[in-house]
Amino acid sequence: MPMPPSHTQPAHAAPGGTESLVVATGGSATAGGTTTAATGSVDVWAHHAGHASIAIGDASFQAKAGATGSATPTAAATTFFNESGANVTVLLESSGSTQGSTDASAGSTLHFIAIANGSSNPHGPVVIDVQLPFHSHPDASAVDASAGNYAQVAATADAHGTGTTAATVSDATTVENQFSFVHAASLVAV
Amino acid sequence: MSTVSSFSAGLASTALATGSHTTTFTAAKTAAWSGTAVAYGDAVAAAQGAGALQTSAATDGFAFGGNTYSAHSLTWSVDYPSGSLHTSVDVSVTVAASYGQGDPLSGYGLTSPLVHGLF
Numbered sequence A: 001m002p003m004p005p006s007h008t009q010p011a012h013a014a015p016g017g018t019e020s021l022v023v024a025t026g027g028s029a030t031a032g033g034t035t036t037a038a039t040g041s042v043d044v045w046a047h048h049a050g051h052a053s054i055a056i057g058d059a060s061f062q063a064k065a066g067a068t069g070s071a072t073p074t075a076a077a078t079t080f081f082n083e084s085g086a087n088v089t090v091l092l093e094s095s096g097s098t099q100g101s102t103d104a105s106a107g108s109t110l111h112f113i114a115i116a117n118g119s120s121n122p123h124g125p126v127v128i129d130v131q132l133p134f135h136s137h138p139d140a141s142a143v144d145a146s147a148g149n150y151a152q153v154a155a156t157a158d159a160h161g162t163g164t165t166a167a168t169v170s171d172a173t174t175v176e177n178q179f180s181f182v183h184a185a186s187l188v189a190v
Numbered sequence B: 001m002s003t004v005s006s007f008s009a010g011l012a013s014t015a016l017a018t019g020s021h022t023t024t025f026t027a028a029k030t031a032a033w034s035g036t037a038v039a040y041g042d043a044v045a046a047a048q049g050a051g052a053l054q055t056s057a058a059t060d061g062f063a064f065g066g067n068t069y070s071a072h073s074l075t076w077s078v079d080y081p082s083g084s085l086h087t088s089v090d091v092s093v094t095v096a097a098s099y100g101q102g103d104p105l106s107g108y109g110l111t112s113p114l115v116h117g118l119f
Helices: none
Strands: A006-008 A022-032 A035-048 A052-066 A074-084 A088-099 A103-117 A149-160 A165-175 A179-189 B002-004 B007-018 B021-033 B036-049 B054-064 B068-082 B085-099
Touching: A022 A035, A022 A103, A035 A165, A035 A179, A052 A074, A052 A179, A074 A088, B007 B021, B007 B085, B021 B054, B054 B068
Parallel strands: A006 A149, A022 A052, A035 A149, A074 A103, A149 A179, B002 B021, B007 B036, B054 B085
Antiparallel strands: A022 A074, A022 A179, A035 A052, A052 A103, A088 A103, A088 B068, A149 A165, A165 A179, B002 B007, B007 B054, B021 B036, B036 B054, B036 B085, B068 B085
């Protein structure tokens, strides 16, 4: 029961932009078995205010699988974060997995904040006032993995400021009684 | 690495820090007994200086045996300037466990305790 991926690209690149902070984040989740569920979401928000740029976001991927008979269920989930040009970065990444004889689950999530202070005084004060909209994340734990094969993914990239770039890519694939797979990534340059 | 019967656990932790002022710390602990295997490890790398800094902390572990395997890992990375200095800290923690289909008392010679007359 694959669901179409979603894309949100509120901002686009301005030719000749002078981006100083580039962030790419995302992940993937794979569940193999007769009943599978894979979900993922990526949210990135970035702002360029002239003297400083900031990017905040998170990525979360989960996989659940069940199998009957001699088949062994598998579940894997990963996330990644890459940045360029940041003076300050904070990254918290957590992952886990459980493998049983009839069921398996895995999850990985990360949260990050990256700041590029391009002012003439790189050690001057930077005041950050961010009000993020609420995003509803797909969650495999809320999916009944005992019925069918399910995949859902969402990716958003929201960039504000002149000369900014935002892009997303996502895939959701299921094969009946075989596996579910999701992948998503978001990129911002501000 | 610990091994008991068909249960085993292993863990590797590495920490790397380059800069004028650096510190690293790693720990890896494993335990295995009949019925359960557990591995825990952490790594911390911190560096501070005016020049280029690099820190890396990584942990990876496994536990084998039984019918259920569970693993969790957490990484935390902070990189920020402080005055004329730059500070970078990386932390990584991993826990892995495997359990099920074992007898936790087998190592104590109590696999077949006589309970006749106790109930």
